[in-house]
Amino acid sequence: MSVTRPSLRASTLCIHAGTHADAATGSVGSPVFTSTTYAFPNPANENLYPRFFNTPNQRVINHKLAALEQGEAALVFGSGMAAITTLLFAHLKPGDHAVFQADLYGGTHQLASRELTRFGVAISFCRTAEEFAAALRDRTRLVYVESPSNPLLRCVDLAAVAQLARARGVLAVIDNTFATPINQNPLLLGFDAVIHSATKYLNGHSDVTAGIVVASDTIIQRLRECATNYGGMLDAHACSQLERGLKTLALRVQRHNENAGRLAQFLQTHPAVARVNYPGLPGHPDHAIAARQMRGFGGMLSFELRAPQQVDECLRRLRVVRPALSLGGVESLVCVPSRTSHRLMTPAEREHAGIHDGLVRVSVGLEDIEDLLEDFQQALAPTPAAPNHV
Ligand SMILES: *Cc1c(COP(=O)(O)O)cnc(C)c1O
Numbered sequence: 001m002s003v004t005r006p007s008l009r010a011s012t013l014c015i016h017a018g019t020h021a022d023a024a025t026g027s028v029g030s031p032v033f034t035s036t037t038y039a040f041p042n043p044a045n046e047n048l049y050p051r052f053f054n055t056p057n058q059r060v061i062n063h064k065l066a067a068l069e070q071g072e073a074a075l076v077f078g079s080g081m082a083a084i085t086t087l088l089f090a091h092l093k094p095g096d097h098a099v100f101q102a103d104l105y106g107g108t109h110q111l112a113s114r115e116l117t118r119f120g121v122a123i124s125f126c127r128t129a130e131e132f133a134a135a136l137r138d139r140t141r142l143v144y145v146e147s148p149s150n151p152l153l154r155c156v157d158l159a160a161v162a163q164l165a166r167a168r169g170v171l172a173v174i175d176n177t178f179a180t181p182i183n184q185n186p187l188l189l190g191f192d193a194v195i196h197s198a199t200k201y202l203n204g205h206s207d208v209t210a211g212i213v214v215a216s217d218t219i220i221q222r223l224r225e226c227a228t229n230y231g232g233m234l235d236a237h238a239c240s241q242l243e244r245g246l247k248t249l250a251l252r253v254q255r256h257n258e259n260a261g262r263l264a265q266f267l268q269t270h271p272a273v274a275r276v277n278y279p280g281l282p283g284h285p286d287h288a289i290a291a292r293q294m295r296g297f298g299g300m301l302s303f304e305l306r307a308p309q310q311v312d313e314c315l316r317r318l319r320v321v322r323p324a325l326s327l328g329g330v331e332s333l334v335c336v337p338s339r340t341s342h343r344l345m346t347p348a349e350r351e352h353a354g355i356h357d358g359l360v361r362v363s364v365g366l367e368d369i370e371d372l373l374e375d376f377q378q379a380l381a382p383t384p385a386a387p388n389h390v
Contacts, residue, residue: 002284010068010182011250018063018243020056022231032240043124050233053224057239065147065202065212066247068181070192073220075213075227076239080177080197081107082232084209087193088112088142090226091171094120101156102127103149103353105175105197112144136168145191146175148290151361152354153178153277155286158293160337162190175199177328181255183296193219200328201299203245204252204381210234210242252330252366256299259372260364266373267303272380274358275304299364300327304339308358310380311336315360317379320371326364332372335361 008016022028033056038048060075069104077083088111092098100112102125112123124135124382132143143165147156158174165172173193174186180201186194194204198210211232213223213305227233234242243337257280264278279290289298305311315323321332325340334343335359350356 001144005208008067010151012094013067014249014251015247017067018060020060025306028245030057030240030343033057034236037174039226040136043127046101047322049310050235051231053233055236056232057236057243058234060243061172061198061210061212061234061246064243065196065214067179068249069176069187069214070185071115071187071194072217073215075220075223076242077211077213077227077284078232078234079209080175080195080211080305081111082230083195083197084108084175085111085115085214086227086232087173087195087213087229088116088144088221089119090223091142092119092121094118095139096125096141097122098142098144099124099126099132099140100144101125101146101149104146105150105177107176108144108146125304127156129164130307132156133164134160134165134305136170140170140172141170142173144175145172146178146294147184148178148279148286148298148300150185150300150341151277151359152176153279153284153286153298153300153302155279155293156291158184158189158191158238160187163364165192165208166190178300179294179296180253180298182250183257183298184294187214189293191242192216198242199326200248201253201256202328203242204249204329205245206329206331208241210236210238214358231241238377253299256364257296259369260299260301261297262369263362263364263376264301267301270376271382272306272382273303277302277304294317300357302359302361304356305358305360305380308356311358311360314379318375319378320375321331321362321365322365326335328365330366332367337361338362339341 022031047225063075126132128137145156160170172191174191175195177197177200193215196212198212261280264276267273268276278301324333337355338357
């Protein structure tokens with residue numbers, strides 16, 4: 001295990017933190033340990049097994065993410081949902097109450113409203129720090145936030161939520177997938193646990209599903225006990241791929257931030273666009289909060305077409321940007337939340353949540369920004385543009 005001082009900066013930690021240097025060969029990169037069993041006695045005097053979450057390649061990721069989020073410890077899982085499920089079931093029991101942010105990732109919303117309630121956990125949904133404060137009850141054990149949120153990129157005052165949770169002895173949890181540890185470190189703002197779907201920016205190449213929780217040693221120890229029973233581990237090959245992706249995280253996120261900022265500005269002045277949701281824009285309702293707690297505003301944005309019927313034509317005409325779900329990869333993707341993540345809501349519920357039919361979400365990738373601007377320019381033009389194959 002390479003030693004990484006906390007004073008090292010994020011770009012350096014992305015590359016070096018947690019690397020399993022192999023003494024026998026002097027390998028610069030971590031070898032892949034595919035063995036599922038390890039002989040006794042071993043140096044750690046510990047029973048290593050993939051489902052015990054303690055094999056060498058899992059530990060590489062745990063150390064790297066703990067360093068990047070500036071937490072004591074971390075645990076890597078087989079998916080973002082495995083991380084979320086394990087954390088929630090490790091801390092909640094029948095009769096407890098949990099408060100969730102209203103505009104939650106679809107899978108987490110289903111987990112809370114369908115599964116937690118089935119096990120006798122009461123839940124509430126909130127949007128602002130004020131609403132979180134008002135929702136706390138005697139039986140509240142956990143608050144759960146996403147900031148920036150999907151797909152409107154709303155930001156919650158994280159220090160305020162963490163403070164009110166701490167005052168009541170309530171566990172404060174955040175899904176930091178959209179921000180990444182490069183743009184936002186919620187543990188430093190008082191949160192107890194940070195979750196990532198590593199499927200997105202952390203891996204960054206749309207070819208691994210993984211999840212991670214970063215927290216104190218105490219929380220991670222408790223989580224590991226449950227995780228061993230629940231079984232949602234990540235295998236060595238996927239850990240190795242994720243490690244490779246993480247080495248360029250800081251570099252990638254910097255470019256995601258720049259590209260999304262440029263695209264947001266471009267769309268904002270486009271006559272076909274009614275509104276752009278990007279926390280980096282001064283006109284975004286939560287810009288001040290975002291500017292206070294984030295170092296960069298991320299690679300996600302959404303925009304609203306003036307004519308919702310233009311959505312299909314826009315998606316059909318895009319040539320560089322692909323219509324697809326998921327996010328956080330090197331490639332730019334668009335989707336229409338009213339038809340995908342929010343399709344199970346009634347039209348009235350969607351209207352209330354601000355998810356209109358003309359809303360398009362963009363995961364802004366790492367292509368040359370001029371190519372992205374030209375692609376949206378021709379896709380949003382009033383008459384079809386001449387073919388321009390990529
Ligand atoms: C994708 C995603 C998840 C779920 O992660 P999986 O890796 O797909 O299980 C959770 N939260 C957010 C914000 C996500 O984008």
